[in-house]
């Protein structure tokens with residue numbers, strides 16, 4: 500039995516295979532329409548979500564399976580004090596695979612230790628978000644035709660942005676990927692990312708504060724939201740929230756084949772005028788999330804075609 504808690508749980512070959520299966524699903528969804536007939540996915544979301552929960556549920560439905568679950572801690576027995584371990588132990592009697600989001604870092608790892616069925620980390624606090632990373636990798640592959648030989652700029656809240664941590668972990672395993680880490684000093688990537696991922700893997704990276712001066716170097720610009728819910732005080736959030744706003748003037752500084760990505764939700768960091776630019780890939784990215792999650796469910800249930 501396999502779980503997906505961290506993107507490093509998957510080999511590069513497995514990631515490439517998931518991307519190939521997702522591409523095949525996009526090309527011929529009908530072929531997969533009944534593959535998970537009789538199977539159930541539980542979505543246990545102790546934190547809010549639109550894309551991750553609903554794309555997981557749509558993914559299972561489009562594979563012919565069923566879904567059950569809850570969308571907030573308040574509507575589960577965790578509100579009565581039940582532990583994550585007890586919840587998972589019980590739900591693993593009712594479902595064949597579990598996708599779980601939790602505000603506490605490491606909660607999905609705890610869940611995987613007691614579950615009778617595969618557990619998928621759908622985001623744990625400010626730590627990791629491996630299925631967003633699979634979505635991001637599918638998007639980059641479809642936009643660029645490759646996952647190597649490129650400069651990736653990550654901009655915004657690199658401290659608390661779990662999608663950023665997982666994406667750096669994944670992209671640093673591909674050849675000749677350079678990172679430009681654009682953030683205010685207070686929101687730089689955690690040391691464990693620079694020390695144990697970027698330095699240990701010998702990746703080239705730059706730390707920057709200016710988005711404008713980085714734009715012309717980028718093949719991918721990965722914008723992120725300043726994460727209000729992770730701040731310890733409101734004053735810091737208010738001071739930092741509008742540090743970066745990508746607008747059409749900044750887009751004019753980018754390469755003609757730049758791809759702009761964002762895990763969404765967006766608040767104010769990308770002007771809606773940018774949406775009409777063909778280089779804005781973030782809504783295509785959200786769409787691809789369903790297909791890569793279909794591929795992942797197939798893999799974890801041993802149903803690969």
Ligand code: CP
Nearest residue numbers: 548549550551762763
């Ligand atoms: N990208 C992402 O995780 O979005 P949701 O919080 O809406 O699931």
